[in-house]
Amino acid sequence: MPKYKTALVTGGAGFIGSHVVDALIRRRIKVYVIDDLSTGSRKNLNPNATFYKISIVDQEAVTKLIARIKPDVVFHLAAQIDVRCSVENPSDDARVNILGTLNVAHACAKSGVKKFIFTSSGGAMYSDSVRPPYSEKTPEEPLSPYGIAKRSAEMYLDFEQRIHGMKYVILRLANAYGPRQALRGGYAGVISVFARQMLAGKKVVINGHGKQTRDYVFVSDIVRAHMLAMDKTVTGTFNIGTGIQTSVNSLFSKIKRLTGSKEKEVHGPVCKGEVMRSALDSHKAARELGWKPGVSLEEGLKKTVLWFKNI
Ligand SMILES: NC(=O)c1ccc[n+]([C@@H]2O[C@H](COP(=O)([O-])OP(=O)(O)OC[C@H]3O[C@@H](n4cnc5c(N)ncnc54)[C@H](O)[C@@H]3O)[C@@H](O)[C@H]2O)c1
Numbered sequence: 001m002p003k004y005k006t007a008l009v010t011g012g013a014g015f016i017g018s019h020v021v022d023a024l025i026r027r028r029i030k031v032y033v034i035d036d037l038s039t040g041s042r043k044n045l046n047p048n049a050t051f052y053k054i055s056i057v058d059q060e061a062v063t064k065l066i067a068r069i070k071p072d073v074v075f076h077l078a079a080q081i082d083v084r085c086s087v088e089n090p091s092d093d094a095r096v097n098i099l100g101t102l103n104v105a106h107a108c109a110k111s112g113v114k115k116f117i118f119t120s121s122g123g124a125m126y127s128d129s130v131r132p133p134y135s136e137k138t139p140e141e142p143l144s145p146y147g148i149a150k151r152s153a154e155m156y157l158d159f160e161q162r163i164h165g166m167k168y169v170i171l172r173l174a175n176a177y178g179p180r181q182a183l184r185g186g187y188a189g190v191i192s193v194f195a196r197q198m199l200a201g202k203k204v205v206i207n208g209h210g211k212q213t214r215d216y217v218f219v220s221d222i223v224r225a226h227m228l229a230m231d232k233t234v235t236g237t238f239n240i241g242t243g244i245q246t247s248v249n250s251l252f253s254k255i256k257r258l259t260g261s262k263e264k265e266v267h268g269p270v271c272k273g274e275v276m277r278s279a280l281d282s283h284k285a286a287r288e289l290g291w292k293p294g295v296s297l298e299e300g301l302k303k304t305v306l307w308f309k310n311i
Contacts, residue, residue: 004072004114004230006030010056010104011077012049013040015181016119016173019223020075021046027227032069034062034104035078044180056100066107073230074108076101077119083146084271090145097149102156109164117229118157120150122172122239122280123214133215133243133281136172143275154237161235169229174241174280178219178300179307190248191216191255191301195308198261206248208270213245215279218300221293228289241280242293254298258305 007024011017012033017040024031025048033045036055045051054061056078079097080086086093101118108116124147126134142148157168177191197204217240225240252265285291295303 004029006032006069006071007073007075008032008034008066008069008071008108009049009075009077010034011040011079011119013037013042013045013051014077015040015044015178016176016219016222017075017077018044018046018180019178019219020077020226021049023223023227025049032071034065039081039182056104057095059103062103063107063110066104066111066113070111071108071113073115073117074104074113075117075119075226075230076104078104079119080146083124083144086144086146086149093145094149094152097146098152098156101153105153105157105160105166109160109166113166115230116157116160116166116168117226118153118168118170119226120154120170120172120237121147122174122241123275123278124150125172126275126278128275128277132213132245132277132279133241134239134279135281136237136239136284167235169235170237171225171229172237172239172280173222173225174215174217174239174278176219176222177216178304181219181304190214190251191304192308194251194255195259195305198255198259198263199305199308201261201263203263203266204252204261205266205268206252207268210249210252210265210267211247211276213247213277213279215241215244216246216251216297216300217241217293218295218303221295224294225285225289225291228291232289234288236288238285238289238291239280239282240285240291241282243279243281244297245277245279246297254301255305258301
């Protein structure tokens with residue numbers, strides 16, 4: 001018997017959220033999804049989930065719905081995910097990522113949700129003034145409004161736990177990639193952008209010199225971290241990454257080989273508000289959640305390119 005019978009997934013029509021929904025449904029948990037479809041798609045939605053097209057910014061609608069469905073466990077993934085948009089328009093980012101998250105979290109605390117799992121960002125949480133990989137003990141120093149909003153949301157969860165007793169797990173993800181990833185959102189989407197453009201025979205532009213590094217985690221490993229966060233009795237914050245840094249230039253070569261693209265490397269302007277290097281130390285997740293990445297970058301890239309070939 002599963003520990004939880006009902007789950008709410010915000011952002012369940014998005015890239016990671018839709019895979020989390022699928023995993024919950026495979027476990028025969030009743031799933032409700034809130035999504036405004038701003039970047040998500042109905043095509044991603046599992047037909048066995050109950051869908052509500054609501055914005056998390058709409059406090060009244062969110063509060064009423066959560067009070068009615070009273071989910072046992074909540075996965076909060078709905079967010080404005082584009083770092084560059086957050087730099088251009090920090091207020092819009094804060095409206096969704098701080099106020100929207102607080103709307104969901106407070107309604108959940110009031111309705112007696114047993115566990116709240118928040119998908120935060122490890123890539124945007126730490127500054128590269130410190131050498132990666134970053135652990136949960138590395139001081140938080142978000143540089144972009146997106147990172148600042150994710151950190152604020154984490155602090156509100158701490159408030160909801162202290163005052164209302166709502167248990168939470170924060171998963172600070174490295175860069176996720178895999179099937180269903182949209183083409184928007186800074187380096188978060190670099191693999192899907194490269195794969196799709198190269199398969200279409202289009203030119204690919206690398207932002208800046210391309211030596212920027214990120215830690216790439218395949219989506220099935222990310223989903224497993226979410227399931228373990230639900231299953232284990234732990235609470236607190238966990239970094240989810242491989243600890244391996246891969247540069248944009250290296251991704252370019254690997255994806256070029258897999259797609260058979262003939263395009264040459266072209267470099268464009270750098271992006272403001274993004275760190276130059278990043279990787280996460282996940283020893284705490286290994287110890288307390290039993291999580292380790294299982295899919296190598298080579299294997300994950302193959303699966304991703306194959307998926308883009310077939311859509
Ligand atoms: N993709 C990554 O590399 C990565 C890394 C770290 C953290 N995250 C976090 O994981 C979560 C999921 O990201 P993703 O990559 O799947 O992106 P995504 O854009 O595919 O998913 C976000 C979903 O939230 C929905 N949404 C956006 N604003 C909303 C609103 N106001 N109300 C309701 N729904 C709204 C979108 O329609 C979309 O379906 C986000 O919280 C993101 O910050 C992602």
